[in-house]
Amino acid sequence: MKPVLMFSGKGGVGKTSISCGVALYLSRVHKVLLVSTDPCGSLASIFERDVFEEPVEVKDNLWVIELTREKILKMWREKFGEDLYAVLSSIIPVKKDALDYIESIPGIETEFMLDFILQALLSRKYDFIIWDTAPTASILSLLNAQFIFYQHLTQAQRIYFKVKSFFQKKPLLKLIDSWKRLTADILDMLKEQTEVWLVATPEPMPVTQAIYLEKELEKFGMKVKGIVLNRLLLENECPECRYFQQRLKLQNKWKELLKSQTQKPVVYLQEQEAGLSLSLLEKLGEKVIA
Ligand SMILES: Nc1ncnc2c1ncn2[C@@H]1O[C@H](COP(=O)(O)OP(=O)(O)O)[C@@H](O)[C@H]1O
Numbered sequence: 001m002k003p004v005l006m007f008s009g010k011g012g013v014g015k016t017s018i019s020c021g022v023a024l025y026l027s028r029v030h031k032v033l034l035v036s037t038d039p040c041g042s043l044a045s046i047f048e049r050d051v052f053e054e055p056v057e058v059k060d061n062l063w064v065i066e067l068t069r070e071k072i073l074k075m076w077r078e079k080f081g082e083d084l085y086a087v088l089s090s091i092i093p094v095k096k097d098a099l100d101y102i103e104s105i106p107g108i109e110t111e112f113m114l115d116f117i118l119q120a121l122l123s124r125k126y127d128f129i130i131w132d133t134a135p136t137a138s139i140l141s142l143l144n145a146q147f148i149f150y151q152h153l154t155q156a157q158r159i160y161f162k163v164k165s166f167f168q169k170k171p172l173l174k175l176i177d178s179w180k181r182l183t184a185d186i187l188d189m190l191k192e193q194t195e196v197w198l199v200a201t202p203e204p205m206p207v208t209q210a211i212y213l214e215k216e217l218e219k220f221g222m223k224v225k226g227i228v229l230n231r232l233l234l235e236n237e238c239p240e241c242r243y244f245q246q247r248l249k250l251q252n253k254w255k256e257l258l259k260s261q262t263q264k265p266v267v268y269l270q271e272q273e274a275g276l277s278l279s280l281l282e283k284l285g286e287k288v289i290a
Pocket residue numbers: 010011012013014015016017018042230231232269270271272273275276
């Protein structure tokens with residue numbers, strides 16, 4: 001198993017629940033960090049604790065953090081703000097508050113949060129990092145942004161190299177080089193150290209998105225380990241009930257369709273009638289991973 005396990009799929013299909021379950025299960029014998037980057041995070045309510053601004057050990061071997069936009073931007077400014085300002089101001093006359101504009105670019109915080117996951121991985125504090133992601137669209141644009149950023153840096157490197165004498169006073173090339181290395185490390189983490197689990201429920205949009213995501217992520221070079229089909233109704237539960245039978249028919253249609261469109265293993269999880277307790281989540285997690 002790779003050290004980073006990422007859970008992705010449409011909103012509301014069970015990514016957070018299953019991420020928690022897998023994290024709980026793995027933390028029986030491993031050190032685990034559970035990271036949520038979903039802006040509508042719900043780890044706090046699942047673990048019945050306040051928002052996790054820093055990794056909090058919720059039980060032995062399990063740390064949890066909910067990365068909010070504010071938190072990410074603050075970390076980013078501390079780490080890269082000065083450097084970026086140095087680069088910008090050496091090219092064009094800008095004031096420090098230019099950094100505020102950069103922070104307001106939509107989706108930029110997801111870009112920086114990859115750095116957080118990479119640092120957690122490099123710290124070697126954890127055996128596994130479970131990454132509960134934001135829904136489909138933002139995760140794809142995030143991966144593309146990462147790739148485009150890398151290409152830009154390569155180009156910037158060439159341009160600055162040509163006019164090196166002009167920039168000699170500033171350690172520009174060194175800076176660009178270190179960013180490029182960081183981006184390369186992030187791409188490497190995504191492609192070599194990360195396994196993706198796609199989550200869907202047996203309905204049209206979640207299944208369609210999972211199939212789409214599988215193709216797109218693999219095109220990008222990521223490894224999709226399998227698909228979790230969550231919230232299945234029990235067959236024969238209610239043979240007389242027209243509503244139930246209709247739902248079951250729909251469910252079976254999308255179950256079949258998913259099977260016909262993917263070569264990946266599919267793990268089936270049932271709808272839990274009494275909701276999800278932590279111990280139940282752990283059992284679901286075990287079913288996915290084991
Ligand atoms: N197998 C299941 N049985 C019953 N309820 C479930 C199941 N999986 C998820 N849920 C419920 O569905 C809702 C959405 O799940 P969540 O994990 O937050 O999805 P996501 O993170 O993909 O948005 C939650 O209220 C959760 O408790």
